[in-house]
Amino acid sequence: MNHFSCFLVSRQVLMGLALIVSGTAFAQASDFGFAQVEARARSLAHEAYDATPPKLPAFLKDLDPAQYAQIQDIHPYWSDSDSPFQVQFYVPGSYFPRPEKISVVADGSISPIPFQLQDFSFGNLHPQDLPSDLGYAGFRLLYPLNTPPNYNEFISFLGATYFRAVGKDAIYGTSARGIGIDTAQPSGEIFPYFRHIWLEKPAPGATQMTVYALMDSTVVTGAYRFVIHPGTDCVVDVEATIYLRKPVQVLELAPLTSMFWHGHGRGVRAGDWHPAQHDSSELVMANGNGEWISRPLDNPLQIQTTSYDMQQPQGFGLLQQPRDFAAYQGIDTQYQRRPSVWVSPVGDWGKGQVRLVELPTNNPDMDNIDVFWVPATQPQPGTAYHYAYQLRFFNSQHGLIPLAHPTATYLGYDVKEPEWQHVVIDFSGGALTRLPGSMPVQAHFSAADGAQVRAQKLEYSSNGHFWRLLADVKTAGQTPSNLRAYLTLDGQVMTDTWTFLLQPAKGGH
Template identity: 35%
Template sequence: MKITRRTIVKTGVGLGAGLALGASSARHAHADDGSATPFDDSTVRTLARDLASKSYKPPRKDLPDALAHMSFDQFSAVQFNSEKALWKQDNLAFDVEFFPRGYLYKQLIDVYEVHDGTARPVNYTADMFTSKDPSLNLTGGEGFSGLRIRYALNHPGVMEECAVFLGASYFRAVAKGQTYGLSARGFAKDTGTPTGEEFPTFRSFWLEKPVPGSQSLILHALMDSPSLTGAFRFTIRPGETTLFDVQSSFFPRTDITAGGIAPLTGMYYFDANDRTHINDWRPAAHDSEALQIWTGAGQNIYRPLTNPTDLQLSSFSDAGPYGYGLMQRKRNFHDYEDLALHYEKRPSLWVEPIGNWGEGGVQLVEIPTPSEVNDNIVSFWRPNQPLKAGQSYNFTYRMYWGWDTPWPTHLARIHDTRVGAVTDHPEKVQFVLDFDGEPFRTLPSDTAYHLLAQSSAGEISAITIMPNPEINGVRAFFQLDPGAAKLCELHVQLASAQGPLSETWLYRWTA
């Protein structure tokens, strides 16, 4: 079976799938007999710094043949016994369930419970898991491959999965009323480069037992790879918008020039702006439809995603950004017409840097995909300066898993992007942009609008703007004649006589 990005992170309310992680050096920092050892906010950072001074050792993967060679159906049939969930009997706002090892997910992770300043291992027992396959013996699993956090997200007293840490350094979450979509991860290295991507792994987790009545959960993670180690502290608050406050520290073993901070990973298959060579009955299929950026200079950028013919790399240079995210704005079932996958319920994910991250750029990687099973979109922050071996680097940020960006805007927003052919002019491309938002509720009804439009190559013409009462906004038309150009970077804003009044629409057209 081919292991795709989506295979690595795929999970859901059921067991799902994911790459398990390795037995970590952190095991030796804790008593193997289950006794408590001291723990505080500096413990994981100290472990990561010490681990970075040693040579990388691949994680342990040994498993009995019956588990190592499970089929996908067998692995999916394994269920966690909810009565064995961590804190199940404590009447807390959270409990935690675990994933077994097996199938593609052979690597072991260590899990610890932290309480009153001490940490104890969470021990695997065979009665934690059951299988519908009587031939499958789970007694030799010897540990976990990941964990799921549960909380009464949608209904009082009904515990539901709200976040998952499973596979490499991947994690994902949902807000109230949502289903899983895009993922985040701890670090991205060499994404989209010819050298091939390295996937650091979370090798150990520490779960702080919440005090009664607390609506937040603190989770610590130790990350490791041949190139670097990392320490993470996540404060998780599920709700109408699910918040992750993230404190991360990195300790490179080698110089890293193509690193990514706070990476986001999702899937874009097609929509009205890009469905070339796709014969599908649905209007659209994607986890996210656009990259959105609020630059340090205050510019609001909206960049629709594409499923390109060739790998596409885009960089948006900035200093001190206010935030960026992969956004899902279309929230109507009829935008997708998919009764099984419900793309309209998938989260947007916004990253807000805490403190000034300095000079760098938001990177966007768009990878061709022939289907919706591949996670082909990656975005992250890349500092201008390489991460140097032997040094330490700290990044703090807040993640908003929800329905939109966390901040209101007075600007007109892109409601939709459509791209198609121009009748009788096959050399030209027709663009149709719908704008909605606050300006159309506050400006006089006779306001005259125009487009500020430019292209890096070719020529823009036939600009027309008309009211769109269906969205209480306006619709703008324009045509692009690329000439001999194979790539055109387009830049458009809606304006009135008083100046620009919309976010900045950026688009990369390729032949």
């Protein structure tokens, strides 16, 4: 068959033909599950890593992101069946050169999904010398989410172990990853990848779908199960077992990746006229001792890593606020519709750290924010390390944060004394919503690492019903200062603990 023949044969038919021609006895679906993927990952960890680079035609390898985006799967898998979900695939190319094997678990068997070049539209591109067995680089799922009965894309797995999702009426923003290794370390980051995906065909009327993945890399292998629930929020239940091939510097569990360029008085604008551009505005953490911590994101002038020691964490995530168009003024970007993402550990994760890595950027297309959990004790090479958590991609908090919350952070400097920096924090929500401005709310603000504080005061605004904490801070020379702030009433904590790493003033910038 010619590569570009208009004669279409469904992937399902080709799967049946492959079974007949090959005569291969495929594993029964009833025998397949997470334990079987674990066994493959365990076996893979004891094998030599295959470092052969993927072979990719020059036409696909040289595509820029805009060109690559023109390549679309126009014949969704399961679109001619009674499945409540549909699947579209990505071809290898551009930043995603590595093909992965994708199989379906259905009708009592496990079968590879054949690649079909004619299922893809190439827009105004002109494909050259593309093989018929090119393979897939990833996939995305569709469900009648926003405009039933029409199907809408709501989750995408593409590149290394990256995936991102949205709830109803949201658009893509922050991404999750299966695992991270050695982010921002001098030796360089390692990017494991999913080498085999199994899609479990859902029954008619199902409202969730299960995906299994086998991970591989030079340093770690792993088995994953994703149970995906589309809806107003997209919820992903993740179960994983990993096997280290050799020790790593930083083992990063449940990692999130996002972008913060500028906004709320933070970050280098570099001439951009928008009031803000970011996929996430802050890191929020719920410690096992009941403390809630909020850390506004920044676009620093150099790589910045901040760690928060915790025991039995209740959750952490990257939140996006505010939620109104006026805060961003992006007609195309629609940052107010980008999802927040929350990680809820399942079981006791013990001691460890939530670690935040902020990279300098002047490019809104670059993810420069990484957040992940680092366990206090790493597994030994060859031993199984099992963990589970739930991811929620959402636009409305639905009462996630029980206390009043820092809703804005602004930084400035004193024109006459530029070594003194203005720090402004707005608190609202929670129990503060019911308090009149006359109540004796008290502010607690501290600056560590030898920094000085002056002109501290707390103001109440009836327009918007929030409390504003203002302070001037001068760091000790070129030493950054860890700042903390929260509000109390009659000795009772009313707000999250706001934290920030204040860099020394740069002569008024």
